Amino acid sequence: MRDLVGLTLQELEALAAGLGEPRYRGRQLARWVYDRRAIGFEVMTDLPEGLRARLATDAHIGRLRLVRRVDAAGDLTTKALLALRDGLTVETVLMRYDDGRRTVCVSTQVGCGMGCTFCATALAGLARNLSAGEIVDQVLLMRELTGERVTHVVFMGMGEPLANYEATLRAVRLLNAPYGPHIAMRRLTISTVGLVPQIRRLAAEGLQLTLAISLHAPDDALRSQLVPVNRRWPLAELVAAARDYAAATGRRVTFEYVLMAGVNDGERRAHELAALLAGLGAHVNVIPWNPVYGMAYRRPAPQAVSRFAAVLRRRGVPATIRVDRGVEIEAACGQLQRTHGARVPA
Numbered sequence: 001m002r003d004l005v006g007l008t009l010q011e012l013e014a015l016a017a018g019l020g021e022p023r024y025r026g027r028q029l030a031r032w033v034y035d036r037r038a039i040g041f042e043v044m045t046d047l048p049e050g051l052r053a054r055l056a057t058d059a060h061i062g063r064l065r066l067v068r069r070v071d072a073a074g075d076l077t078t079k080a081l082l083a084l085r086d087g088l089t090v091e092t093v094l095m096r097y098d099d100g101r102r103t104v105c106v107s108t109q110v111g112c113g114m115g116c117t118f119c120a121t122a123l124a125g126l127a128r129n130l131s132a133g134e135i136v137d138q139v140l141l142m143r144e145l146t147g148e149r150v151t152h153v154v155f156m157g158m159g160e161p162l163a164n165y166e167a168t169l170r171a172v173r174l175l176n177a178p179y180g181p182h183i184a185m186r187r188l189t190i191s192t193v194g195l196v197p198q199i200r201r202l203a204a205e206g207l208q209l210t211l212a213i214s215l216h217a218p219d220d221a222l223r224s225q226l227v228p229v230n231r232r233w234p235l236a237e238l239v240a241a242a243r244d245y246a247a248a249t250g251r252r253v254t255f256e257y258v259l260m261a262g263v264n265d266g267e268r269r270a271h272e273l274a275a276l277l278a279g280l281g282a283h284v285n286v287i288p289w290n291p292v293y294g295m296a297y298r299r300p301a302p303q304a305v306s307r308f309a310a311v312l313r314r315r316g317v318p319a320t321i322r323v324d325r326g327v328e329i330e331a332a333c334g335q336l337q338r339t340h341g342a343r344v345p346a
Ligand code: SF4
Pocket: 112, 113, 114, 115, 116, 119, 120, 121, 122, 157, 158, 159, 160, 193, 333
């Protein structure tokens, strides 16, 4: 059975035409699927009864189900644990900013197979990829849940988006579509741990997406320990791909750097990072590590975080310390899911 969530307007029109209906029925379907977030066909009262009956046997509407909601003190953040049709769960977070931005952080996979040694999501490995509909519905559900208009989406939740390339790109196009949430491409950010061929493929798509690369170390020896995929595509190849992405799209690349005390937070590392990124015009987000139960890493002291960012700025690399929105609601990647359990009854 075809899932209507994840189909483009053109595909919905073709579906209607294939059922002997005028193509404009596809536009009506798109409104129910992406605007009104219908969960069944019976509410689609502007469609003929016969069409609704055919759809009910030929298709389904793959909605996510809210399992648990956690709001951070001060209402900065709303985090949701969501169940998929097969009972597996993913996490989605809505972050609120003073300037009115409402950013949803979506997951692209259940779990993750990249094995980063400091990451809670990595612990259970990869269960499966999400479909484009399951990615888009996280945004639609957060909008419905909070009643707020989503202005930005970051693909930084569970999973490696570029390891689920087709579904991620389809989700990007749907989030950008006028019949969907209609979020500008520049306000969509794809994060990657460094899959170089997919970064190059993304650059060739001709989209104005923002690319964020999770770096976490300025030399290959340390990065290969923290981020195993570095053994396949070492830093020189990754930074070259980032440079080419910026040249092809005209978009400044962002680098994410999670700071762990005594591992990668020393001033020497900051100097090495500045040298690595020199002339790239890139921006660095410095993120103090969020504690994960059972992991031996430590969160750095606030002074170490400030010192690290200051070195980068002094060396001409723009750097921002990520405002901490996570610790108080267990929003370190994967933690809500770990405390709740990985599967819920479907
Ligand atoms: S940090 Fe990201 S890429 Fe690495 S294991 Fe965690 S979710 Fe996967």
